[in-house]
Amino acid sequence: MNFKIFATIKDFSIARELLNAGVTAFRVNSSHMEIGELIEFLEEYQFHFYNIPLYIDLKGSKKRLRKDQRTVELIPGEKIVFATSESPEIKTLLVEPAVLKLLSPNLNVSLNDGKIKLKILDNDGNRAYAIVLKAGRVHGAKGINFEFLSDKNFRSFSLTEKDVEIISKTRDYPFVRYALSFVSSPEQIKNLRAISRRYVAAKIENYLDLDKLKEISSETDEMWFCRGDLGAHLGMRGLAKFYGEFVKSMRDFTCPVFMAGEVMEHMVDNPRPTRSEICHLYDLIEHGFSGIVLSNETVSGNFPIEVVKVVREVISGD
C-alpha cells in the first residue's frame, strides 16, 4: 500500500519516532516561524533528514491574525475590535490593513478553523467592531475565515512578500517542496513554480468549481483538500456537499490528491480514534486519495506517534 502520511512538526523532538512509525514526509508551517527560525530549522533538517521531503507551507492568500497578537480570551456576547494597532480601552484583534477592509457589517468571521466565531457590526475604516458568538482563546497568527465570502476576494492575493523571501532563501535545499494556501487559479501555481523551480502542492481551502479544480490539478504536482479552512468557510453542510462533489470528480484530477485538516482530530486529546475517523480513512483509500496530511495531531497533539501507528494499521494489509 503506497498511501502516504505527511506530518506537521515545529521542531525535531519526535521527528525520528514519527518516521519510524510510518511518516513519509514532513510539513512545516512558515506562518508560525520567523524566516531566521525557518532557516535554522532547515540547516538542522538537512543534517538528519536530507532524503525526506519537507513541505514548507506558504501563507499565500490565507488571512491570519498578526503574529504579534497577544493571547486573549474571548467571551460570548462581548464586543471587541479588529484593528491595525492595539486599543487600550477594548480587546483588539490585530490584522493587516487588507484584512480590515474585508470586514464589512454582518459578515460572520471565524478564527482557528471555525472554533471561535464573531459577527462584524460596523467598520469605520480604522476599526471593525464585532460581537463574539462562540468563545475561545486566541493566539497570534491564527487563521481567519469569512463564512460564505466569495472566492473573488481571494484572487487578488497570491504570494506575500514573506513567502517570496522564504522561497528565495529555501529553494536550494534539495528536500524542500512548497504547499501554497488558498490556491484559486492555475496561474498562482505556475507563478510559484516559476520562481521556486520546485515540487508544489496546491491547498484547496475555498469553494472552487470543478473546471477550476481540473485546471489546477493539471498545473500542480499535488492537490490537498484542506477541511479545516473549508469547514470554516463553507459551514458544515457546505463542506460536506463540496466534499461529495470533489470525490465524485477524483478521476478527472490529473495529480495525486491528499486529505488534510482534522483527519484524526479526536486523537489530539485521546489515545484512540473514533470509529468514524477510521472508516473515513478507509473510504479515502477507496476514493483514490494518495495520502493524508496530519497537522494538529502531530504538531501539538498528545498522541502523535499513536496517530501514525493507527493510520498505518488501517491502511496496511490490502
Ligand SMILES: Nc1ncnc2c1ncn2[C@@H]1O[C@H](COP(=O)(O)OP(=O)(O)OP(=O)(O)O)[C@@H](O)[C@H]1O
Ligand atoms: N512552527 C510552529 N511553531 C509554533 N506553533 C506551531 C507551529 N506550527 C504549528 N503550530 C501550532 O499548531 C497549530 C496547527 O498547525 P497548522 O500548521 O495546521 O496551523 P494552522 O494555523 O491551522 O494553519 P493551516 O490552516 O495553514 O493548516 C497552529 O495553529 C499553531 O498553534
Ligand SMILES: CC(=O)C(=O)O
Ligand atoms: C491543513 C489545512 O491547511 C486545513 O485543513 O485548512
